[in-house]
Amino acid sequence: MAEMTYIQAISDALRLEMRRDQRVFILGEDVGVYGGAFKVSLGFQEEFGPWRVIDTPLSETAIVGGATGAALMGLRPVAEMQFADFISCAWDHLVTVAAKQFFRTRTPIPIVVRLPSGGGFSGGPFHSQNPESSFAHIPGLKVVCPATPQDAKGLLASAIEDPNPVLYFEHKHLYRRIKGEVPEERYTVPFGSANVHREGDDATVVTWGAMVHTATEAAEELAKEGVEVEVLDMRTLVPWDKARVLEGVRRCSKVLVLHEDTRTGGFGAEIAATIAEEAFEDLDAPVMRLAAPDTPVPFSPPLEKAYIPQVEDVVTALRELAAY
Amino acid sequence: MAEMTYIQAISDALRLEMRRDQRVFILGEDVGVYGGAFKVSLGFQEEFGPWRVIDTPLSETAIVGGATGAALMGLRPVAEMQFADFISCAWDHLVTVAAKQFFRTRTPIPIVVRLPSGGGFSGGPFHSQNPESSFAHIPGLKVVCPATPQDAKGLLASAIEDPNPVLYFEHKHLYRRIKGEVPEERYTVPFGSANVHREGDDATVVTWGAMVHTATEAAEELAKEGVEVEVLDMRTLVPWDKARVLEGVRRCSKVLVLHEDTRTGGFGAEIAATIAEEAFEDLDAPVMRLAAPDTPVPFSPPLEKAYIPQVEDVVTALRELAAY
Amino acid sequence: MAVREAEPVGSLQEVKEAGLDREDLLGIYRSMLITRGIEERGHILYKQGKIPGSFYTGRGNEAAAVGVGTAMGPNDVGTPLHRDMGVHVTRGVEPWRVFAQYMGREGGPTRGRDGNVHMAVAELGLHTMVSHLPAMLPVASGMALAFKIRGDRRVAVGWFGEGAAARGDAHEAMNFAGVRQLPMVFVCDNNQWAYSTPTYLSYPVEHIADRAAAYGFEGVVVDGTDVLAVYREAKRAIEKAREGGGPTLVECLTLRMEGHAVHDDAFYVPKEMFEQWAAYDPIERYRTWLQNHAELSDDEENEITATVKRLLNDALDRADASPLPDPATLEGGVFASQEDLDTPHHK
């Protein structure tokens, strides 16, 4: 075991995959000499050479479309978006080509797109988004949102191994803030298996990404009041661990679905709707959702603070739920 | 009043808007001499000239981005996608530029994008999609889905008048199949106001687009068994008429949310989650969802029939709901 | 770098130099006949109500498609489009599978999941198009990138129409291929119409091939009704790419001899244009060439025609015997599993 930050765990996973599998290569803007905007691939070009760590032109369509083609020829591309926000420029290639190709023609597209996402540092409307819900709605794409260094490493290995297009959302606000013990050797974390980040029986919070930590801080607050809240880290949204969520609902009877993306049509709606449909009888209170309001991500600190769900907001919501 | 098909009502609305407002113009692929793939603008170029009915190159980004620029200069562009599916090629311009511009800088973007959508005639994975949910999740975009000729006309007038980017989903399978009495003069239908397409007290079906008709046929079936089902046509998804939906739930205590788009993360999840959150106490049964399965739209008739919710499927769901 | 306008092919000697023997020449003829035959029969099937959805043909483009298909090496790959049935045929797709595809049967390459010419057989080095044009160009450039990374002596061929050339995908793919000198050939099927849109509303230059200069590679315009000229130019471009010479843009000039799809009567195309190009029917033109330069006899021709006819008759029967897909299988196939990766084409 070694202590690693979340971002180190991502680098580590990528490096190990590239060492063990010649077919894995990286492409993206400034990933070579510069090591990527966040330095995830710093030093990789020295180790793996310029044809496995490829600086592309500023061309998200060529990056994702190109990754698709290379995957069809047997390689395992890991594409980096400089910020998750820019994936909007490759939306068409993901939903039109990569997502539908296997269903149509049974040629798998094993690509990973790494997406530095999330807010919390005044990145403004175009450097802070959490676009995972948009993709989770598209059949054929897998969606991964690690919250811890351990999962960041294991889920990236799984993503690269997976024979399907995988969107790997790495939350920028966790990059250097979150540390943890991470096994030094390679390992995988399976998709579709939620992690109990904190145990509790009075209510369950279903969440992912940076909000796992926000929820946990809120749960610690509540614990002082004698309310024990379970924090369920979904880890992957496609597939999502419905069974474990429903079990949490059955046990706690109260549930808060929490995410950093905007509320309307966010993936929280899917989870809440599923609970309402399949665990109706188990509920002691309405399924509550807490998410960002339906606006672009604002730049100015007081606005951004009002936008991203804060520990206090989660505490308030959980109190309300507990009191129902 | 005149009897019009759904598609005639669309043409009619567009023609009237272009006559009364010099600022309104059309742009898209083959909209000129050819009149658009579905002939909505047939004859328009003769009437309005080649600079108000503009044949563009095959460039969805230039179409939607160009419409945005023209709108900023005071015009009222109505862009046509040849099929709604191709809007994926302009996703970035809608979510990145048009949706966020007013929030950021207070310059409105009054554009309409017309989107011939929906399946039912073996159009296959790329000519049958209903991508409204993807857009309904993006703050700053309005989403309109008319189900009848009357609404098609009135909602298009409202869309063109609206100072925001509006996605106008016109369902291809209604084009020539659905007829109705339509006022000859110009009128608007307000956004955010659901329409009771059929009255009933035993259950309410919340739906939009072509599924309004499917639901109504199913309701007629159920009526034979003495079960009276309300069919609520949402007409617009952003904004959506939450108040009227909750009223329906309050009155009927049982609700089916139905849509043609795929299930996971579809807009039905938002409606179901909202009901579960805000009308929990009014419910006598779980909020049920019926939608397409999570696959691309298949081409072959038996597959497509299994994919798009059929009258029988709705009947079965409603029976189950009624029996709960 | 000015665009080169390719000369027509005149003599047998020339073709021999380009690597084709008489057997190859007859094979090309056969492929062109099969191509047209498939589409003509498809048309009939459509009118009989046996083909759901829409129906597209590449009439007028047979030479361009077969010419490029013939120039590709056995391990080369490509992403042909809706006018390029000739590529599938040349690479060896069995016609019955095309009919099965048209009719939405299990035997079609997409097993009824997708329709019309949205199909390809990966084992033959071809990869299925999507509707969204020209999305397969960036994909093809990624294939070429894979070859470059691995040092494979293989080439990727990406097709696009002169209309779709307006989209950003074409630009990103060509720029990337140019920057990285990828082993790739861009083939523009310039049939002068994009649905109802004439060339001057699609692009403001004389040739689509003029664009190649903006990406630092060579552009060549070839008469797309001259199968041997297309072959020669495609071969040159492919071998250049194979040898590390980077991409080429080959523009095949033809006329789309029918409407955009079966529902379109092409009223917007001037009659004279059709008349003028009817004189350059690719198949007739090539038949005449074979008669004049390769001693194609009437007997030989009749035999080829008869074989093709039999092949297509059998294909129709076999396709018709293929079942419609079972709706119970609809939901299974969205995600691949590991075993799906272990296929030879995925190498």
Added chain:
Amino acid sequence: MAVREAEPVGSLQEVKEAGLDREDLLGIYRSMLITRGIEERGHILYKQGKIPGSFYTGRGNEAAAVGVGTAMGPNDVGTPLHRDMGVHVTRGVEPWRVFAQYMGREGGPTRGRDGNVHMAVAELGLHTMVSHLPAMLPVASGMALAFKIRGDRRVAVGWFGEGAAARGDAHEAMNFAGVRQLPMVFVCDNNQWAYSTPTYLSYPVEHIADRAAAYGFEGVVVDGTDVLAVYREAKRAIEKAREGGGPTLVECLTLRMEGHAVHDDAFYVPKEMFEQWAAYDPIERYRTWLQNHAELSDDEENEITATVKRLLNDALDRADASPLPDPATLEGGVFASQEDLDTPHHK
């Protein structure tokens, strides 16, 4: 159509012919000083922790930005980018609003909704960029389309970097503008780096302006450190567009004299490159020219410098007095209402 490489501007006479009197020339100087002053002070503010998020400057690009801004007519419009502070300044944005923008205050053009140079004042004919490059090019072409439709004698100017030139948006906008001969000028700020990416990894031709030929219009490369040459070429292009001559691509060649943003030390840029281009500082170069050709005296210069300093000091104070936005207003402003449309710039 070959790319034209523009000559430097030599004499006062030349500039007079291009329409600038001495007052204009001093105005240009002032704009360049304000531009650099804003960015230098911004840098300090950033280091003081007063600017949240990131911070970008256009050091080295002042001449290119001010030159084009000066060439625009009063009713012309444009979509400047993150290196183009000089355009905002030239068109008359009040510096305090820029500082307020940097600091996320209510007084900034985006009222704290967006940050750094993602701003513009529509009343001055400028429209706010988005991060996604070069998405504003299709938008600018739509502005030009509106002028063409209405017959306005107005021109739209769209900016893009040499890196972002690789994206499909650039292609679609240029092709559309070329097909429709829109009154538009494409300005490429070629500062030789796209973040850490050198030009040869962004595009495979000598000049970005080489691309213009692929869209049927003229391309010109101008030394972006020569404000008067930029002005002359931009003016020529703008007036040509105004007269119905269609688009021009003007490429301004400079070097990005700092890192991509404040966090980037640009270790990947060869030192000699910086040294070489330091000799062409746009402001020093222009000051020398003014001294040699327009009799700029020390007194005059000192006065201008002092005025600019005062202006910026006042601006800083005023910006600092502007409140942070009230979180209670966050949710109100996503959708426009009818009244929001009745603004003069929306005409």
